[in-house]
Amino acid sequence: MIPVTLVDPEKVAWKGEAAQVVFAIGDGLVGILPGHTDAAFAIQPCTARITPTSGAELRYFLSGGIALMQGGILTIVADSAETPEQIDRIRAEEALRRARERLASASREIDYDRARLALARAIGRLHILN
Numbered sequence: 001m002i003p004v005t006l007v008d009p010e011k012v013a014w015k016g017e018a019a020q021v022v023f024a025i026g027d028g029l030v031g032i033l034p035g036h037t038d039a040a041f042a043i044q045p046c047t048a049r050i051t052p053t054s055g056a057e058l059r060y061f062l063s064g065g066i067a068l069m070q071g072g073i074l075t076i077v078a079d080s081a082e083t084p085e086q087i088d089r090i091r092a093e094e095a096l097r098r099a100r101e102r103l104a105s106a107s108r109e110i111d112y113d114r115a116r117l118a119l120a121r122a123i124g125r126l127h128i129l130n
Contacts, residue, residue: 013081023048041067045120096122
C-alpha cells in the first residue's frame with residue numbers, strides 16, 4: 001500500500017492508502033505501485049486514477065501540478081483536483097469553445113501556449129464526465 005495525499009490550493013482532495021495511482025506526465029502515463037523508487041513528476045492535465053486499498057477506483061481531473069514519491073509516500077500537489085461530480089459540463093463546454101476560437105484566431109495577441117493549456121483542461125474535464 002502507498003500512503004497518498006492529493007491536495008490543491010483549496011483543499012485536501014483525498015488522503016488514504018492506495019494500491020495504485022496513475023497520472024499523466026509529458027511523455028505518457030506513470031503508474032505508482034508500492035515500492036516505487038523516489039521520484040518527482042510534472043503532471044499534465046489528466047484524469048488521475050487512484051485505486052484505494054479498500055473500495056472502488058477514484059478519478060480526479062488534475063489540471064496540472066507535481067507529484068513527489070519519497071520514502072514510500074506519494075504527495076500530489078495539483079493546480080486543481082476535481083471529481084466528476086464537481087465539474088460543470090456547461091461551463092467546461094463553454095471553455096472548450098472559447099479555447100478553440102482563440103486557437104483558430106490569426107491574431108498576434110493570442111498567447112497560444114495558454115490557449116493550448118486551456119483547451120487541454122477543457123477536454124480533460126469533459127473526458128472525465130464520459
